[in-house]
Each structure stands twice: as C-alpha cells, then as structure tokens.
Amino acid sequence: MNEIEKEQTVSANERMILDIVRRSKGLARSAIAGQTNLTQQSVHRIIDHLVKLEFLQLGEPIIQGRGQPSPHVSLNPEAFFSIGVSLNTDDMSVSLVNFCGETLLEENIPFAPVKRLETQAWLKALLERWCQQNPSIESRIVGVGFAMTGYFIKEKGHIRPPDPLFDWSGVDLQAELEALLGWPVILINNATTGAIGEAFHGAGLTYQTFGYLSFNFGFGGGIVIDGEPFFGAYGNAGEIGRIFTTEEAPQRPALSMLIKALARQGIDVPSVAKLKTQFDPTWPGVAEWVEQTTPYFLRAINALRGVIDPDAIVLGGEIPKSLAHMLLDSLERCGMTSSQDISVWPQMIVSELKGDSATLGAALQPLRQTFFRK
Amino acid sequence: MNEIEKEQTVSANERMILDIVRRSKGLARSAIAGQTNLTQQSVHRIIDHLVKLEFLQLGEPIIQGRGQPSPHVSLNPEAFFSIGVSLNTDDMSVSLVNFCGETLLEENIPFAPVKRLETQAWLKALLERWCQQNPSIESRIVGVGFAMTGYFIKEKGHIRPPDPLFDWSGVDLQAELEALLGWPVILINNATTGAIGEAFHGAGLTYQTFGYLSFNFGFGGGIVIDGEPFFGAYGNAGEIGRIFTTEEAPQRPALSMLIKALARQGIDVPSVAKLKTQFDPTWPGVAEWVEQTTPYFLRAINALRGVIDPDAIVLGGEIPKSLAHMLLDSLERCGMTSSQDISVWPQMIVSELKGDSATLGAALQPLRQTFFRK
DNA sequence: ACAAATACTAAACTTAGTTTGTAATAATAT
DNA sequence: ATATTATTACAAACTAAGTTTAGTATTTGT
Numbered sequence: 001m002n003e004i005e006k007e008q009t010v011s012a013n014e015r016m017i018l019d020i021v022r023r024s025k026g027l028a029r030s031a032i033a034g035q036t037n038l039t040q041q042s043v044h045r046i047i048d049h050l051v052k053l054e055f056l057q058l059g060e061p062i063i064q065g066r067g068q069p070s071p072h073v074s075l076n077p078e079a080f081f082s083i084g085v086s087l088n089t090d091d092m093s094v095s096l097v098n099f100c101g102e103t104l105l106e107e108n109i110p111f112a113p114v115k116r117l118e119t120q121a122w123l124k125a126l127l128e129r130w131c132q133q134n135p136s137i138e139s140r141i142v143g144v145g146f147a148m149t150g151y152f153i154k155e156k157g158h159i160r161p162p163d164p165l166f167d168w169s170g171v172d173l174q175a176e177l178e179a180l181l182g183w184p185v186i187l188i189n190n191a192t193t194g195a196i197g198e199a200f201h202g203a204g205l206t207y208q209t210f211g212y213l214s215f216n217f218g219f220g221g222g223i224v225i226d227g228e229p230f231f232g233a234y235g236n237a238g239e240i241g242r243i244f245t246t247e248e249a250p251q252r253p254a255l256s257m258l259i260k261a262l263a264r265q266g267i268d269v270p271s272v273a274k275l276k277t278q279f280d281p282t283w284p285g286v287a288e289w290v291e292q293t294t295p296y297f298l299r300a301i302n303a304l305r306g307v308i309d310p311d312a313i314v315l316g317g318e319i320p321k322s323l324a325h326m327l328l329d330s331l332e333r334c335g336m337t338s339s340q341d342i343s344v345w346p347q348m349i350v351s352e353l354k355g356d357s358a359t360l361g362a363a364l365q366p367l368r369q370t371f372f373r374k
Numbered sequence: 375m376n377e378i379e380k381e382q383t384v385s386a387n388e389r390m391i392l393d394i395v396r397r398s399k400g401l402a403r404s405a406i407a408g409q410t411n412l413t414q415q416s417v418h419r420i421i422d423h424l425v426k427l428e429f430l431q432l433g434e435p436i437i438q439g440r441g442q443p444s445p446h447v448s449l450n451p452e453a454f455f456s457i458g459v460s461l462n463t464d465d466m467s468v469s470l471v472n473f474c475g476e477t478l479l480e481e482n483i484p485f486a487p488v489k490r491l492e493t494q495a496w497l498k499a500l501l502e503r504w505c506q507q508n509p510s511i512e513s514r515i516v517g518v519g520f521a522m523t524g525y526f527i528k529e530k531g532h533i534r535p536p537d538p539l540f541d542w543s544g545v546d547l548q549a550e551l552e553a554l555l556g557w558p559v560i561l562i563n564n565a566t567t568g569a570i571g572e573a574f575h576g577a578g579l580t581y582q583t584f585g586y587l588s589f590n591f592g593f594g595g596g597i598v599i600d601g602e603p604f605f606g607a608y609g610n611a612g613e614i615g616r617i618f619t620t621e622e623a624p625q626r627p628a629l630s631m632l633i634k635a636l637a638r639q640g641i642d643v644p645s646v647a648k649l650k651t652q653f654d655p656t657w658p659g660v661a662e663w664v665e666q667t668t669p670y671f672l673r674a675i676n677a678l679r680g681v682i683d684p685d686a687i688v689l690g691g692e693i694p695k696s697l698a699h700m701l702l703d704s705l706e707r708c709g710m711t712s713s714q715d716i717s718v719w720p721q722m723i724v725s726e727l728k729g730d731s732a733t734l735g736a737a738l739q740p741l742r743q744t745f746f747r748k
Numbered sequence: 749a750c751a752a753a754t755a756c757t758a759a760a761c762t763t764a765g766t767t768t769g770t771a772a773t774a775a776t777a778t
Numbered sequence: 779a780t781a782t783t784a785t786t787a788c789a790a791a792c793t794a795a796g797t798t799t800a801g802t803a804t805t806t807g808t
Contacts, residue, residue: 011764030786042765044787061773067785068773153718209607211681223681225599232683233583234718242680243617243673299617306616307585307597307681309606344527344608387795404755416796418756435804441754442804 019373026074084363143366147190193361195222214317279320316351393747400448458737517740567735569596588691653694690725
C-alpha cells in the first residue's frame with residue numbers, strides 16, 4: 001500500500017463521531033460537535049485525523065446560514081468491507097457490505113447447506129472469487145459475521161442447530177471458520193443479526209432499545225439495548241421461542257405453521273421465501289391463522305415488555321409486510337390485554353428493510369464492533 | 375468542614391477502583407492493578423487521591439509473600455451515606471446505609487402508607503430525627519432511593535401503583551419528594567431495587583447478568599445487565615407479571631395466592647411478612663400450591679431465558695427460603711421442558727440476603743450511581 | 749549475608765482533550 | 779455597497795490523566 005496504513009484501532013471518541021456520520025448519512029462538519037460533549041476544536045481535529053486515515057471524506061462546503069461554510073462529511077464507502085453469511089435449514093446466503101453498510105455483492109448457495117465441509121468449501125471458493133474479481137477489497141475486509149439458526153451451548157464457538165443441520169454441531173465452528181477463511185469470524189444467532197440490521201439501518205436510527213421478532217421457518221428474536229446488540233450469557237438472548245411449551249409450539253407465529261395451515265386449505269407454498277413474494281392476505285386460512293396465533297404472539301410481546309420494557313418492538317424476519325400488519329391489527333382487536341397495567345406500550349413497527357436482514361446484520365457486526373459507537 | 379471538601383464527582387477509573395475495593399471488601403493495594411487495565415503506578419496515584427478525599431482508607435501493610443508489604447485498602451464506611459425507602463401496599467420501610475452499603479438504621483412506618491401527604495410527613499420527620507441524632511451524616515447523604523410497587527407511566531416521575539395506593543398516582547412523585555426532602559431522589563420500581571441489593575451484596579458478586587424474581591404480595595422482578603440495573607424505556611423492565619393474562623394471574627407464583635390457598639386449608643397467615651417468619655413447608659396446601667404454580671413459574675423463567683439469556687436467576691423478595699427451594703425442586707421434576715433446546719440453563723439461586731432487599735437496594739442505588747463502576 | 753521477588757516512589761514523557769485567540773466567510777442591517 | 783455579526787476554521791498554549799523508565803525499600807529463601 002502506498003496509502004497511509006489503515007489502523008484498525010479507533011478510539012472511543014472517534015467511534016462516536018463515525019457513528020454520528022453514519023447515522024446521519026453525511027452532514028456538515030460543524031453539525032457534529034453539538035451531538036457530542038466535545039468542543040468544536042476537538043471534533044475538528046478528530047475528523048482531520050479520520051480523513052487522513054481515509055475513513056471519512058470531506059465534500060463540498062455547505063452554506064446553510066451565516067458564517068463560514070462547513071464542509072460535508074461522509075463515510076468513505078471504500079474504507080473497509082465486511083462479509084456476512086446467514087445459514088438456514090434450507091438455504092445459505094452470503095453478502096459483502098461496504099463501510100456504509102451497503103450490500104455490494106450477494107449470493108445464495110445452489111444446494112442445501114446440510115453438509116458442513118461441502119458448504120464451507122463452496123463458501124471459501126465464493127469468497128476467493130469475489131476477492132479476485134475485486135482485488136481492492138481483500139486487504140480491507142475486517143471480518144466475517146456468520147449467522148446461523150440454532151442455540152448456542154456452553155462450549156465456546158459451538159451451536160446446536162435444528163436437526164437437518166446436525167452436521168454443524170459438535171465442533172468449534174468459530175475456530176474452524178477462522179482457520180478456513182483467514183479472517184476474524186463472529187458467530188451469531190441469525191435472529192440477533194436481524195436485529196443488528198435493524199439497529200444499523202432501520203428502527204435503530206430512531207430507537208435505542210428495542211426487541212426484534214424474527215418470523216421465519218421458526219419464530220425467534222433479538223434484543224438491542226442502547227444501540228448495541230445484546231447477546232446474553234451464551235448468545236441466546238432474544239430466542240423468544242423458549243417461552244412456549246412443546247404443546248404450545250404448533251400455535252406460535254412461525255411461518256412454517258402458516259404454510260401448513262395454507263396446505264390444509266389446498267394452497268401450496270413451497271418455502272418461506274416464496275411465501276414472502278407470493279403472499280396474498282385474502283387466501284383462505286390466513287385470517288383464521290392470524291386469529292388463532294395472536295394470543296401466542298401477544299405473549300411473546302408481553303415477555304419482551306415484561307423483561308426489557310423496550311422503546312419499540314420490530315416485526316421482521318421473512319414475514320410479508322401485509323401479514324405483519326394483520327397481526328398488529330389483530331392485536332389491537334384483542335385489546336392488548338394483560339393482567340396488569342397496560343398503559344405503556346412500546347412502539348410497534350414493521351421492518352422496512354429490503355433483502356435478507358439476517359445476512360445484512362451478520363455482515364454489519366464486524367464493522368459495528370470495530371468502528372461504530374460502543 | 376475542616377476536612378477536605380468531598381467532591382462528589384468521581385472519574386471512571388476512580389469508580390472502577392472503588393468498585394473493586396467494595397467487591398473484595400478490602401484488599402492489598404498491590405492486588406488492585408491486576409484487576410484493571412492500568413499500571414501499578416497509575417493505580418497508586420488514583421488510590422492516593424481517593425485516600426486524600428477520605429473515600430478510601432489505608433490499613434496495616436499485609437505481608438503475603440516476598441517483596442515490600444502492601445497496605446490494606448478499604449472503603450471508608452463514613453465517607454457517605456444514603457437513604458432507601460420501600461413503599462408497599464400495606465407497609466413502608468426506611469433505611470440508612472453507609473458507604474460500604476451496610477444498613478445502620480431501619481424503621482417501619484406504624485400505619486398503612488395509603489395517604490400520600492401523611493406518609494411523606496412521617497418520612498420527613500423520621501429523617502430529621504435521624505439527622506439530629508447523628509449530626510455527622512446530614513452533609514454526607516448522597517440521596518434517597520425511593521422504591522415503590524407499581525408501573526411507571528409515560529409522564530416522568532409518575533407511577534401507577536395498585537389500587538390501595540391510589541393517592542400516590544397522578545403526581546410527579548420524584549419532584550415532590552425532592553422538594554420535601556432536599557436531597558436528590560431516584561424513583562425506582564421495588565422489584566428492581568431488590569435486584570440492585572442482590573447486585574451489590576449477593577449474586578452480583580459472582581454473576582454479571584442476572585434476572586431477579588421478586589416474590590411478594592404480587593410477583594415481579596428486576597434485571598441486572600453487566601452489573602448495572604436495567605430499567606428499560608420507562609423503568610418497567612423486569613415486571614414479569616405482564617406475561618400472564620388476566621385469567622392466568624391467579625395461578626402465578628405470587629405469595630398472596632399462597633396465603634389464599636392456605637386460608638382455604640384453615641391456616642390463617644395475616645401478611646406476607648408473617649408468611650416469611652412462620653412458614654412451615656409441611657402445611658397442608660403448600661405442596662399442592664407449588665405443584666399448581668410451577669408451570670407459571672417456569673414460564674416466567676423461560677421468559678427471562680428467552681429474552682435476556684442470563685447467567686443466573688435469583689429468587690428473592692419475601693419468599694421463605696424453604697419455599698423457594700421447593701419451587702426449584704418442583705421445576706426439576708417437571709424436567710424444565712421447553713419446546714426447543716434446553717441445554718443451557720442459568721444458575722438458579724435462592725437469595726441469601728438478610729432483611730428487606732427492596733429497601734436495601736433503594737438505599738444503595740444513589741451510592742452505586744455516584745461512586746461505583748458504571 | 750545476599751540474591752530474587754515484589755511493591756513503592758518519582759520524574760519524564762505521551763495522549764487526548766480544553767482554553768484561548770485569531771482569521772475567514774457569508775448572511776443581514778443600514 | 780458597506781459595516782456588522784454569526785458561524786466556522788485553524789493554531790498554539792495549557793491541562794488531565796495516563797504510561798514509561800528508573801531507582802528505592804522490604805521481605806523471603808538459600
């Protein structure tokens with residue numbers, strides 16, 4: 001490199017300023033100091049440093065009122081890159097994001113990712129191809145966020161996925177992937193990465209503390225506290241499926257259950273992904289399913305309210321937007337009754353993010369962790 | 375004061391060191407640096423400063439091995455004091471703690487605290503008496519932690535208590551109490567203060583992130599994350615009662631429900647306080663109540679597990695210890711079944727704290743907030 | 749007695765901020 | 779047009795809080 005060597009250590013105040021720039025998607029340099037507890041001069045110097053490191057870039061001065069115009073500050077999208085992987089029962093997707101968190105490349109595995117080594121070989125080959133086709137990125141990749149479905153267990157780096165992914169259990173997956181890929185790997189539950197995507201690009205821009213409910217083949221969730229994803233003791237925080245007993249599980253709002261209900265009505269939806277694209281709220285069975293699952297949905301919400309009392313609850317995962325709104329309407333009709341005081345409710349939000357938020361969040365986590373507010 | 379004026383602002387590193395000394399209940403000065411990311415020299419200087427401020431005191435040098443003996447460092451118990459109040463439906467208790475968090479004075483109100491102004495007048499008179507009888511403390515009281523039962527609502531400083539305490543709603547209680555008492559007042563839910571007591575003196579010495587279940591007349595709880603009490607958006611975090619519907623509420627593990635069940639068996643227990651002192655696990659009806667309430671208890675635990683995945687869950691409040699153990703045994707017999715993976719369980723702990731942990735925690739919070747690790 | 753280990757003390761240095769002061773720029777009032 | 783004024787940029791001295799370096803003191807083990 002003939003450029004300035006990129007330090008990957010960023011001080012707390014530098015991170016704070018990077019996060020302010022990120023959240024506002026670029027702003028006048030002079031508008032930053034007011035959002036910090038630093039003086040204008042300190043902010044000036046910090047930004048100067050971050051520009052020298054090529055983390056930030058200065059644009060045209062903006063004339064907004066009196067006084068000397070202040071240059072526009074924005075993230076340098078090329079400063080760093082990060083890779084996200086999301087592994088589901090029947091699918092795996094991989095993406096590359098830039099320093100702004102924008103997805104540049106995305107690809108799905110062409111076979112079911114049930115065999116661990118076969119899947120890893122495909123992943124390795126894909127990333128090598130990406131690096132060859134984009135030679136500038138290789139040295140600037142900060143790490144890999146690897147999201148998968150399943151519960152973390154006591155052994156560090158191990159996960160217990162659902163049955164079809166049995167081959168992925170019993171190994172220190174984090175260590176294995178780091179050895180394979182040569183980058184730092186963060187292993188995360190894929191409901192939490194959905195929440196991370198939301199924290200970076202969605203509800204997180206408005207709310208500091210929120211719960212994320214991930215409607216997929218199963219029903220899970222993630223937690224964001226003060227803008228940071230919360231993992232809990234073993235990384236299973238937000239795995240709200242735990243509140244249902246074995247008998248109750250079939251009635252929880254998992255999309256697999258809706259697909260079954262639709263099948264009983266003669267409507268064949270082959271996968272959760274297809275459900276998202278083809279969903280029609282007037283299909284027979286949909287209204288009934290919503291009605292029937294609402295008490296269990298409410299219970300999940302009340303678990304979030306009772307335990308963390310969030311600012312907001314975001315409905316995400318792979319749920320069709322119109323279905324999410326049906327669930328919220330049904331909740332209203334139920335009167336949102338709980339046994340106790342019901343006066344303070346979190347904001348209920350349907351996720352606005354495009355694409356696979358689990359893969360996105362997985363890719364964002366290495367970036368967040370290294371460069372943005374902690 | 376002819377002593378050095380006591381600054382109430384403590385830097386982050388000073389707070390860290392105060393917290394290390396507090397947790398270890400005193401230790402050799404040389405044993406501190408290893409628990410920080412600071413050098414021995416920096417720790418030395420910081421402790422020097424804290425000793426000059428009379429927050430810490432040096433004791434006899436301790437000879438443990440080779441090398442120059444290192445003086446014993448401990449909190450100066452007289453450095454500061456704090457007041458805690460816990461208001462329940464039928465009782466109010468007030469306590470004074472010293473800088474070590476030890477309760478020095480404690481008193482219960484001799485009448486039901488239903489009338490707000492009458493109760494406040496009694497409290498004001500009590501604190502004035504305490505200050506007169508202990509003239510040295512007045513100038514060193516950092517604040518008042520005011521814990522009460524009820525839900526916080528959107529209006530700042532307001533709370534919605536259960537019906538008998540109706541008179542306490544509809545006002546900015548925090549502002550009112552600050553005006554009355556002349557000290558900073560922190561208004562907290564009394565299940566959270568129980569968790570704070572546990573964080574300071576109990577499970578918090580071992581576990582960083584835990585859930586606290588408070589068995590009282592009702593059934594509530596509090597959350598501690600990374601050693602800090604977590605309040606949530608409105609201060610209602612941990613209010614686990616929300617997970618039960620109106621129909622389910624009578625079966626939740628609230629001690630009032632046990633008292634009712636005992637009454638049906640002809641055993642008259644006049645109050646929750648009496649239950650704690652008189653409880654006999656062989657009373658008829660107890661085993662049945664435990665059996666019947668266990669699924670609801672399990673659901674509360676699974677809500678905590680699902681949402682925050684804690685290191686530990688502490689059973690506290692006013693539950694008799696033997697009853698808490700019966701609940702845990704019953705949980706074991708149920709197989710702790712949930713619909714999903716059940717391999718990672720938090721440590722289940724019965725609180726070992728003596729006295730009223732809600733009042734204790736209320737008193738501790740102003741101290742914690744000002745002087746100990748954040 | 750003496751070397752090794754450990755802790756204390758002190759001074760110089762470093763980092764990352766604040767404070768203070770000045771210059772530049774552009775909107776606004778006259 | 780010109781002076782005024784608010785806002786921002788830039789620069790140097792200062793400050794707070796740590797680290798680094800180096801020497802000193804005290805005890806243990808041989």
